Amino acid sequence: MAKILVFYYTRTGNTEKMANLIAEGMRLVQGARIDVKRVPGITAREWLQYDALVAGVPVYYGMIPADVKQLFDESVEFHSQLQGKLGGAFASSANVGGGNETAILDILHGWLIHGMLVFGDAMNDHYGPVSIGEPDKRATDVCLRWGRIFAETAVRLFGETK
Numbered sequence: 001m002a003k004i005l006v007f008y009y010t011r012t013g014n015t016e017k018m019a020n021l022i023a024e025g026m027r028l029v030q031g032a033r034i035d036v037k038r039v040p041g042i043t044a045r046e047w048l049q050y051d052a053l054v055a056g057v058p059v060y061y062g063m064i065p066a067d068v069k070q071l072f073d074e075s076v077e078f079h080s081q082l083q084g085k086l087g088g089a090f091a092s093s094a095n096v097g098g099g100n101e102t103a104i105l106d107i108l109h110g111w112l113i114h115g116m117l118v119f120g121d122a123m124n125d126h127y128g129p130v131s132i133g134e135p136d137k138r139a140t141d142v143c144l145r146w147g148r149i150f151a152e153t154a155v156r157l158f159g160e161t162k
Protein backbone atom coordinates (compact mmCIF):
# COMPACT_ATOMS: atom_id res chain seq x y z
CA MET A 1 0.00 0.00 0.00
CA ALA A 2 1.27 3.45 -0.80
CA LYS A 3 -1.02 5.79 1.08
CA ILE A 4 0.40 9.30 1.13
CA LEU A 5 -0.71 12.27 3.22
CA VAL A 6 0.25 15.78 2.13
CA PHE A 7 -0.56 18.22 4.91
CA TYR A 8 0.18 21.91 4.97
CA TYR A 9 -0.32 25.14 6.82
CA THR A 10 -1.07 28.36 4.94
CA ARG A 11 -2.31 31.88 5.60
CA THR A 12 -2.10 33.50 2.17
CA GLY A 13 -2.34 30.45 -0.10
CA ASN A 14 1.22 30.00 -1.43
CA THR A 15 1.92 26.78 0.46
CA GLU A 16 -1.53 25.47 -0.46
CA LYS A 17 -0.73 25.97 -4.15
CA MET A 18 2.49 24.02 -3.68
CA ALA A 19 0.61 21.22 -1.89
CA ASN A 20 -1.87 20.94 -4.76
CA LEU A 21 0.92 20.86 -7.36
CA ILE A 22 2.78 18.19 -5.43
CA ALA A 23 -0.41 16.12 -5.15
CA GLU A 24 -0.99 16.58 -8.90
CA GLY A 25 2.45 15.12 -9.58
CA MET A 26 1.78 12.27 -7.16
CA ARG A 27 -1.52 11.41 -8.85
CA LEU A 28 0.37 10.61 -12.07
CA VAL A 29 1.69 7.54 -10.30
CA GLN A 30 -0.40 4.39 -10.52
CA GLY A 31 -0.90 2.64 -7.21
CA ALA A 32 -0.48 5.67 -4.97
CA ARG A 33 -3.42 7.05 -2.96
CA ILE A 34 -3.10 10.71 -2.05
CA ASP A 35 -4.90 12.72 0.62
CA VAL A 36 -4.30 16.47 0.93
CA LYS A 37 -5.26 18.11 4.23
CA ARG A 38 -4.91 21.55 5.74
CA VAL A 39 -3.64 22.38 9.22
CA PRO A 40 -5.44 23.11 11.49
CA GLY A 41 -7.82 20.31 10.65
CA ILE A 42 -5.82 17.17 11.26
CA THR A 43 -4.50 15.41 14.31
CA ALA A 44 -1.02 13.92 14.49
CA ARG A 45 -2.60 10.54 15.19
CA GLU A 46 -3.94 10.52 11.59
CA TRP A 47 -0.31 10.12 10.44
CA LEU A 48 -0.51 6.49 11.58
CA GLN A 49 -2.94 5.68 8.74
CA TYR A 50 -0.38 6.52 6.04
CA ASP A 51 2.79 4.97 4.61
CA ALA A 52 4.27 8.32 3.63
CA LEU A 53 3.95 11.82 5.06
CA VAL A 54 4.71 15.16 3.43
CA ALA A 55 4.49 18.41 5.38
CA GLY A 56 4.35 21.86 3.78
CA VAL A 57 4.94 25.13 5.60
CA PRO A 58 5.31 28.84 5.10
CA VAL A 59 8.61 29.93 6.64
CA TYR A 60 8.11 31.81 9.89
CA TYR A 61 11.37 33.33 11.16
CA GLY A 62 13.28 30.54 9.43
CA MET A 63 11.20 27.98 11.30
CA ILE A 64 7.89 26.16 10.97
CA PRO A 65 4.55 27.64 12.08
CA ALA A 66 3.47 26.80 15.62
CA ASP A 67 0.46 24.79 14.43
CA VAL A 68 2.73 22.34 12.62
CA LYS A 69 5.17 22.13 15.54
CA GLN A 70 2.15 21.39 17.71
CA LEU A 71 1.46 18.28 15.62
CA PHE A 72 5.03 17.06 16.15
CA ASP A 73 4.68 17.65 19.87
CA GLU A 74 1.42 15.68 19.95
CA SER A 75 3.05 12.83 18.05
CA VAL A 76 5.15 11.82 21.07
CA GLU A 77 2.01 9.97 22.21
CA PHE A 78 2.66 7.32 19.55
CA HIS A 79 6.43 7.63 19.32
CA SER A 80 8.11 4.70 17.48
CA GLN A 81 4.98 3.81 15.49
CA LEU A 82 6.08 5.80 12.43
CA GLN A 83 9.33 3.81 12.11
CA GLY A 84 10.08 2.95 8.46
CA LYS A 85 7.55 5.28 6.86
CA LEU A 86 8.68 7.75 4.17
CA GLY A 87 8.82 11.48 4.91
CA GLY A 88 9.26 14.67 2.93
CA ALA A 89 8.78 18.40 3.26
CA PHE A 90 8.36 21.61 1.27
CA ALA A 91 8.29 25.31 2.11
CA SER A 92 7.36 28.77 0.91
CA SER A 93 9.09 31.99 1.95
CA ALA A 94 8.91 35.65 0.95
CA ASN A 95 12.62 36.03 0.27
CA VAL A 96 15.43 34.19 -1.45
CA GLY A 97 17.53 32.98 1.46
CA GLY A 98 14.50 33.55 3.70
CA GLY A 99 14.78 30.20 5.45
CA ASN A 100 13.09 27.61 3.25
CA GLU A 101 15.77 25.02 3.81
CA THR A 102 16.03 25.60 7.56
CA ALA A 103 12.25 25.17 7.90
CA ILE A 104 12.31 22.03 5.74
CA LEU A 105 15.15 20.63 7.85
CA ASP A 106 13.08 21.18 11.01
CA ILE A 107 10.46 18.85 9.53
CA LEU A 108 12.99 16.32 8.25
CA HIS A 109 14.57 16.24 11.74
CA GLY A 110 11.14 15.37 13.14
CA TRP A 111 10.71 12.57 10.61
CA LEU A 112 14.19 11.22 11.40
CA ILE A 113 13.49 11.20 15.13
CA HIS A 114 10.35 9.21 14.35
CA GLY A 115 12.59 6.64 12.62
CA MET A 116 11.34 7.51 9.16
CA LEU A 117 13.11 7.40 5.81
CA VAL A 118 13.71 10.93 4.58
CA PHE A 119 13.28 11.82 0.91
CA GLY A 120 15.85 13.96 -0.91
CA ASP A 121 16.27 14.92 -4.55
CA ALA A 122 19.62 14.75 -6.34
CA MET A 123 18.41 16.95 -9.22
CA ASN A 124 16.43 20.00 -8.13
CA ASP A 125 15.57 21.41 -4.70
CA HIS A 126 17.61 18.90 -2.74
CA TYR A 127 15.83 19.11 0.62
CA GLY A 128 12.32 19.45 -0.80
CA PRO A 129 10.47 21.90 -3.06
CA VAL A 130 10.81 25.60 -2.23
CA SER A 131 8.97 28.62 -3.58
CA ILE A 132 9.48 32.35 -3.15
CA GLY A 133 5.93 33.63 -2.75
CA GLU A 134 3.43 32.17 -5.19
CA PRO A 135 4.90 29.24 -7.15
CA ASP A 136 6.43 30.49 -10.42
CA LYS A 137 7.23 28.29 -13.43
CA ARG A 138 10.40 26.94 -11.81
CA ALA A 139 8.71 26.08 -8.51
CA THR A 140 5.69 24.63 -10.33
CA ASP A 141 7.88 22.26 -12.32
CA VAL A 142 9.84 21.28 -9.21
CA CYS A 143 6.65 20.55 -7.22
CA LEU A 144 5.14 18.42 -10.01
CA ARG A 145 8.33 16.41 -10.52
CA TRP A 146 9.03 16.03 -6.82
CA GLY A 147 5.49 14.80 -6.19
CA ARG A 148 5.84 12.23 -8.96
CA ILE A 149 9.20 10.85 -7.82
CA PHE A 150 8.12 10.86 -4.17
CA ALA A 151 5.03 8.78 -5.02
CA GLU A 152 7.06 6.46 -7.28
CA THR A 153 9.38 5.83 -4.35
CA ALA A 154 6.46 5.23 -1.98
CA VAL A 155 4.96 2.66 -4.38
CA ARG A 156 8.37 0.96 -4.71
CA LEU A 157 8.70 0.77 -0.93
CA PHE A 158 5.14 -0.04 0.10
CA GLY A 159 3.48 -1.52 -3.01
CA GLU A 160 0.48 -0.39 -4.98
CA THR A 161 -2.78 0.72 -3.40
CA LYS A 162 -5.60 -1.06 -5.25
Ligand SMILES: Cc1cc2nc3c(=O)[nH]c(=O)nc-3n(C[C@H](O)[C@H](O)[C@H](O)COP(=O)(O)O)c2cc1C
Pocket residue numbers: 009010011012013014015016057058059060061062063092093094095096097098099132133134
Ligand atom coordinates in the same frame (compact mmCIF):
# COMPACT_ATOMS: atom_id res chain seq x y z
C1 LIG B 1 4.96 35.40 11.15
C2 LIG B 1 5.62 35.39 9.80
C3 LIG B 1 6.98 35.13 9.72
C4 LIG B 1 7.61 35.09 8.49
N1 LIG B 1 8.94 34.82 8.43
C5 LIG B 1 9.56 34.77 7.23
C6 LIG B 1 10.96 34.49 7.14
O1 LIG B 1 11.65 34.22 8.12
N2 LIG B 1 11.53 34.49 5.91
C7 LIG B 1 10.82 34.74 4.76
O2 LIG B 1 11.40 34.75 3.67
N3 LIG B 1 9.48 34.96 4.82
C8 LIG B 1 8.85 34.98 6.01
N4 LIG B 1 7.49 35.21 6.07
C9 LIG B 1 6.73 35.27 4.82
C10 LIG B 1 6.05 33.92 4.47
O3 LIG B 1 6.89 32.81 4.69
C11 LIG B 1 5.68 33.90 2.98
O4 LIG B 1 4.85 35.02 2.68
C12 LIG B 1 4.97 32.64 2.55
O5 LIG B 1 4.96 32.56 1.12
C13 LIG B 1 3.55 32.58 3.07
O6 LIG B 1 2.99 31.33 2.73
P1 LIG B 1 1.38 31.14 2.69
O7 LIG B 1 0.88 31.98 1.52
O8 LIG B 1 1.22 29.68 2.43
O9 LIG B 1 0.83 31.57 3.99
C14 LIG B 1 6.86 35.28 7.31
C15 LIG B 1 5.48 35.53 7.40
C16 LIG B 1 4.87 35.58 8.62
C17 LIG B 1 3.38 35.83 8.69
